[in-house]
Amino acid sequence: MVAALIGGTAAAATWGDEDPPEDGGGFPAEQLTTMFQTYGDTSGTWLGADRTASVTLPDGRILWLFSDTFLGKPGADGSRPRTSGLINSSAITQTGAELGPLRYGGTSAAPTSLVPAGKDADFAWVGDAVVTGESVQVLVNRYKRSGAGPLDHRLTGTTLATFGLPDLTTGPVRDLPLGTRISWGSEVMPDGEFTYVYGTEVAGDMKFAHVARVRGTDLTQPWEFWTGAEWTTAEDKSARLISGVGTNYGMRKIGGRYVLVTHENNLTFSSEFVAYTAESPTGPFGGPHYLFTAPEVADGHIVYDADLHPDLARPGRLLISYNVNNLDEAVTYGDASIYRPRFFEIEWPLDGSSDEGPDVPEGLAATPDGAGVASLAWQPVKGDDITYRIYRRDISDGQTHFVRLVETPGGATSFRTDFLVNGHDYEFAVTAVDADGGESALSAPSTMRATVPPPSAPAAPQVETLPDGRVTIRWESIAFVQLFKIFHRDTTAGQDKAVSAGTYPGKSATIGPLSSGHEYDITLVAVGGGGDSKPSSPTRVTPIVAKPPAPGQPSAEARSDGSIRLTWPQVAPGLSYQVFRRDLTDGGDYGPPGIADGTTFGTGRLVHGHEYEFTVAAVNSGGVGERSPTVRATAKLAAPDEAPTRLKADPAAGQVELTWRTTGSNWYWIFRKDLTAGEREFTREEIPAEGTKATVHGLVDGHQYEFTVAAFSDGGVGPQSKAVKAQIPSALPTGLAARSDGPGAVIVTWKETRPGTLYRIQVRDATAGEQWQTDPFPVSGDRFDKTMLVGTHRYEFRIQLADGTTSDTVGVTVE
Known part of the structure; x- marks a missing residue:
């Protein structure tokens, strides 16, 4: 079941003096971006998140859904504290112009994800949602980690979580009978008599859109999948619609046409957001139409996961959200504002200029020009101030549409381009652009096969140790290389083979924590279109980890099973903790500590009525830190609240054998009453029974008895079972x-x-x-x-x- 939803206690963020128009005119994109920045700075609970799906509830509220969510508030310098909690899913409700509260699982002292991951997954990320009847259904994808890097994970399945309306109370969570090829829930689009569910297939470096549908809006109904020609109930027949979509994207029917908006994923770490259009939910799709260039990429960040929000859009515009992050965690922690949604809006339909564009370029020829380079040349187009744009399609990867390259030749009629993959077949096309921005159609394509060697080995990286045992690694960029693999080898521990620390873009990454006082060799491998380079020369580093500070004040909750549950504030992500306990009633001292991987700890059953004292210390590779303030609690074992069931009696000479179904307790009292002797009250046997059966001796032959059973513990005796009668057989001949x-x-x-x-x-x-x-x-x-x-x-x-x-x-x- 989903953990109980709770409301955050932070103040809500509002528009202030500028409320949205009362006529349903929607919100400007800049104000939505500001609203989430303000909420992250002031709420005290929600510090930032990604995914950013929205669904309009029947009462007009907006439910915002997020995946990875940082909790807490920013530091005085605007950074994200290392003590910030991280959960894998959350939600925020918006009422009118007010944003909040935050909703998540667990408690405010020990928050957990809105939707749990399940046994087969390390974490779960939310997809899109739909309102059906009196509930909201949310699609959730489950993942396991497949490596040390931030991009290393694999899909294990899809879950459907349900929340009741209007209070968003938790309902059932069920695993859907879907495979692990497609992450369903990239978009959910009700349209007519069907609801269409879009998904994303990851195949190598390419991502492809798929679509399924259910009749009505209830996603528990049977699913059908589009094969490219018809609908089928076989998911493995699902066909690819287009390439280059994100893990999440937007799809809506607008003005009689279907519009798909996505981050441009035909290119790695693109800054572009594009739209495709179609006459039906299944395509075929025309485009791409280039909508927006995210400025954050110029600062070294990545952008991803576009989504449409038509219920919040101003008339005649598309309102689109996207997410921002940095794969070097030190950068993301250094600025809490990075990891929050952004919004932009575009007039729609796009302005189709009445001016005809320039002529289509002719004579395009693409030829290999040295290792890993395509050389393009074409004939000039007549006109003044003509410039050109280059488009490319990776045939070998199954790319469905041409993608516009960021680099342009300007007014030149030749161009050299890289970032090709060895052995892949590519199509190239070129367009002409006039001084007014009018663009011609694509030229006739030209095809070539790329021959790309591995890149040269990177130079030895620069390495900086951090106090918590993590290591920041910086390197020089290499032409036409976007990804670098980091490896570390613990020479102190005598490791022979370097261990992967993940794959990263950009020019820096932070890994670890590593073992304090151990000497490591850090090496880099550049990843290019021709494969991996040779490793760089190693850089040696010795992390010295300071012991962690003491945790804040723990809290202790006595539970009915006789255990005590402790929670405490997180000191930093990834730490373990030692939990110390002593029995004050017995006057004992602290014994060996218990170990906790997170910020909660359950003691197991303790002595009923005894008072205990606890203290907690964080642990990293530098050792055990200072202990927290103490907290006390008295163990209280409640009497069993469940009566045994299925009590049966098997009489024999002078005795009866009783059996019953367990309540979970170990010990039970047996009660009997001699009906033949006229007894009116039950008498408890002197010796209790352990387990779920007992033999009662010393019964009078020929007498009828009535029996009942009750579980008991140190906390008392539970309710008695239903009585059962037994006639003891007589020995008279x-x-x-x-x-x-x-x-x-x-x-x-x-x-x-x-x-x-x-x-x-x-x-x-x-x-x-x-x-x-x-x-x-x-x-x-x-x-x-x-x-x-x-x-x-x-x-x-x-x-x-x-x-x-x-x-x-x-x-x-x-x-």
Whole structure:
């Protein structure tokens, strides 16, 4: 189940004096960007996040959904403190012009992700959502880490989380019967009688869009997948729609046409956002139409995950969000404002200029020009101030549309381009652009196959140690190389082979923490279109890790199972903690510590009624830090609150065997009542039963009993089970008969019900009016012989058991 949603306590961010228009005119993009920046600076809970999906609720509120979310507030210098918590999903509600509260799982002292990852995943990222009936359904993708770098993860499945309306109460979370090729939930688009669910397939360096649909808006209904020609229930037949989409993208029907907006992923770490259009939800798609260039890329950041927000857009415009990050965590921690959504808006439909563009360039020829370079040349186009743009398509990767290269030849009619992949076939095209910005159609394409050698080995990196054992690595850029692999080898530990620390773009990365006092060799490998370079020369570094500071004040919660749950503020991400405990009631000292990987710790069952004291210390490779302030709590084990069920009784001679279904307790009391003896109250057995069965001895043969069972603990006795009755079988024989076969003699016979029983025979002379007399000698078997009786007298016989019970009477007249 989803962890309980709770509301953040921070103040909400508002527009201030400039509220959105009352006529539903929407929000300007700049103000939405400012709103989230303000909320991150002032809320005290939400410090920044990515994904940024929105869904309009029936009451008009907006539910914003986020994936990785930092918690807390920025430092005085605008940085993100290392103590900031990180959860993998969260939500914010927007009411009118007010943003907040933040919603997440767990508690304010120990927050957790809005949607848990599940057993097969390390974390879960939210996709898009849809309102259906009285609930919101959110698609969530589950992932496992596949390496040390920030981009190293693999899909393990898709989950559907449900939240009830209007209070967004938690509902069921169910794993959908979907595979691991496509991360579904990039976009959810209700349209007519269907809801279309878009997904993203990662194939090598390329990402492809897919689409499925359900009838209505309930995503638990059967899914159908588009094959390129028809709908099918077989997910493995799902066809690729277009290439170059992000993990998340926007798709909506606008003005009679379908518009798909995405970050341009046909190029690695592009700064461009583009749109494609189609006549149907399945395409085919025309485009791309270039919408916006993100300025953050020029500062070394990455941008990703576009989404459309039509319910918040101003008339005649597309309102689009995107996310910003930096793959060097030191940069992201240094400026808390980086990791927050941005918004831009574009007039739509795009202005189709009435002026015709210049002529289409002709004579384009693409030829290999040295290792890894394509040389392009074409004939000039008539006109003044004509410039050109270059477009490229990677045929080998299955790229569906041409993508515009960032670099341009200006007015030249030749161009050399790199960033090619060895052995791949490429198509190139060129357009002409006039002084008014009019652009021609694409030229006829020219095709070539790239031959790309690995890049040269990078120079030895520069390395800087940080106090927490992390290491910041900087390197010089290499032409036409966008990615670098970092490796470290612990020479102190005698490692023979370097260990990967991940793949990073840019010119710096921060890895670790590494072991304090150990000497490491740090090397770089450049990743180019021709593969990996040889490693750089190593740079040697010895991290010295300062012991972590003491955690803040812990809190302790006594639980009904007799345990105590501790929580405390995070000191820094990735630390473990030692938890120390002593029993104040017994006057004991602190024993060996427990170990916690996070900021919570459960003690297990403690002694009921004893008061305990706890303190916590953070641990890193530099050692164990100072201990936190102490906190005390008394262990209280509640009485069981569940009655045992399925109580059964199996009677036997003088005893009954009871069995029942466990409540989870180890010990139970047995209660009995002798109905035959007229008992009105249950009597508890003196010895408790362990487990789920017990044998009650010392019962009276032939008596009916009633039994009940109750679990107990140090906290008391729980409710009793439903009573069950049992009839103890009698040992009295049946078929008692007497006959006189000779003078003064009688033979008494019977049928034993319990062989081996000893009987006392009682006899009386009924004719003489005698009282019953008991024969002094017990007998066994099924016969008793009596002699020396008075002839013609009638004698009566009966059998008595050891417990005093007697059989029916039988009589005979003696010969």
